[in-house]
Amino acid sequence: MSRGPRDDRPQQGRLAVVALLATCLIPFAAGTLAQVGAEVSAGPRTPYFRDVTREAGIDFTHFTGASGELYFVETVGAGAALFDYDGDGDLDLYLVQSAMLGPKGIEAATFSPRGPLPLSDRLLRNDLDPGAAGDSPPRFVDVTEASGIRATGYGMGVATGDYDRDGHVDLYVTNFGPNQLWRNNGDGTFVDRTREAGADDPRWSVAAAFLDYDLDGWLDLYVGNYTNFRLASNKRCHSASGFPDYCAPGSYDPEPARLLRNRGDGTFEDATARAGVGEPGYTLGAVTADFDGDGWVDIFVALDQMPNQLWINQRDGTFVNEALLRGCAVNAVGIAEAGMGVDAGDVDQDGDLDVFITHFSQETNTLYLNDGAGGFEDATQASGLGPPSWPYTGFGTGFLDYDNDGRLDVLVVNGAVRFIPELYHARDPYPLHEPDQLFRNLGGGRFEDVTANAGPAFALPEVGRGAAFGDIDNDGDTDVVITNNNGPARLLRNEVGSARRWIGLRLVDRHGGDDVPGATVEVAAADGAVFLRLVRGGASYVSAHDPRVLVGLGDAEGALRARVRWPSGRIETFTGLPERTYTDLREGRGVAEEGGG
Secondary structure (H helix, E strand, O other), X not given: OOOOOXXXXXXXXXXXXXXHHHHHHHHHHHOOXXXXXXXXXXXXXXOOEEEOOOOOOOOOEOOOOOOOOOOHHHHOXXXXXXXXXXXXXXXXXXXXXXXXXXXXXXXXXXXXXXXOOOOOOXXXXXXXXHHHOOOOOOOEEEOHHHHOOOOOOOEEEEEEEXXXXXXXXXXXXXXXXXXXXXXXXXXXXXXXXXXXXXXXXXXXXXXXXEEOOOOOOXXXXXXXXXXXXXXXXXOOEXXXXXXXXXXXXXXXXEEOOEEEEEOOOOOEEEOHHHHOOOOOEOXXXXXXXXXXXXXXXXXXXXXXXXXXXXXXXXXXXXXXXXXXXXXXXXXXXXXXXXXXXXXXXXXXXXXXXXXXXXXXXXXXXXXXXXXXXXXXXXXXXXXXXXXXXXOOOEEEEEEEOOOOOOOOEEEEXXXXXXXXXXXXXXXXXXXXXXXXXXXXXXXXXXXXXXXXXXXXXXHOOEOEEEEEEEOOOOOOOOEEEXXXXXXXXXXXXXXXXXXXXXXXXXXXXXXXXXXXXXXXXXXXXXXXXXXXXXXXXXXXXXXXXXXXXXXXXXXXXXXXXXXXXXXXXXXXXXXXXXXXXXXXXXXXXXXXOOOOO
């Protein structure tokens, strides 16, 4: 997540990176954060995204619990989830909150908390008018108390999935401390089933993702843990300039992840050792998908200051970490980077899943292109995504087709974790803020920075962390919820995508659930255009996304069909699909392919 005095990576590696990037980074080295922010804010009158947070009734500010102790955990949270908890066809919002840290009372907090005490996570119901989709922003109502959710821990992230297969989406919340599994009762309320389900992890958990790794029809759970940091063992660290600063992760030992196998009776068993995924690592991001095309879901893990992990499913309940073998453990010059956020998608439109990871400043974010057999190549510099990311520390990220031209674009939420010297010396109250970024896919594996046109919210002085993606107003384009460390959550509504043709798909498995992480859909038009999309498990950073598949059709023409590879291994084709609406595709009702499950 950061590099500081304790970072022990080889100096030769640093010089190699600098030599590789120097020719394309000169323009960025000359500019300051303030100058970049000014450029961003000078966009057109009609931005790609509009901040409708207040209009939508969202009033939430994350609280770090800082009191001047500079506890390492303070800068890491927190995320959000977009999911339909009440089954009414629109996306509701779950926002993760943190709490006061250490022995001092809340009156000693550096920043005053907003909201009733004790602070807790919030559940906001979307009361979107079905007949007004796209014409007005959604309206969210806080239903936390009525829902029964009492999440007052030091929150990090959230994952969504129907773990008990009752047709209602449940929540798994990661914390600095014990996690929580909230079972959806289907009547607007939730109940804490953590202990009964055996789903707890008392360590510092950050990433989490539901997946069906053994193809038994039940959602299992991957929990990524970070470091063994404890308040009592907090260390005093300093910046390179000598002023007090937050520590780097290398100050503490990494923790192993945990894989929980769903028994199918409402409980989980710890399958970490048997599956072989317990290798310690500074886990911040994880995404689940079938990266090698064998029909079994794998796990890609973005590690902080350590080589990434790519756990390839061996189809017998075990995994093998093949990241180094497959070319995605380190970057093109052999350096392990500080991985935070991660996403998977077909960015070069060649029918396989590529990977994008956000990193610490002066490392660049990294794009790995899949060769079709699960091998990867670092295409960062050729893509144009490297140089613009050099000054910033990226966290939440995602592939989204914001303009519905059929190509997956990239959004990155930025925010430092160690004090920015210029801001610190200017006495900025929280000197970690950086602008967010939006990159448009030009085709051929190339991107351009279009942040200047993205909207004023991208230039706000905030400390970005989570990014949750989904069509909040059901108008056929992708909106985004951004969460900020020690700052407000923001709803950015897409203003441009729905003007183009699109198709929306809700995948419903054979058990009636619409949470099918790891499923892929190929939408094909009569003119030969094909678009591959993934139902993501995990992805971004500490956040969960709209499980529906939204495909911008660009210039594609003619009748549409969808080829779905279900997590069960079954492959089916559906035809006669209408545009500009969401259609349910139910497993078992398409035309099945032989040998596909």
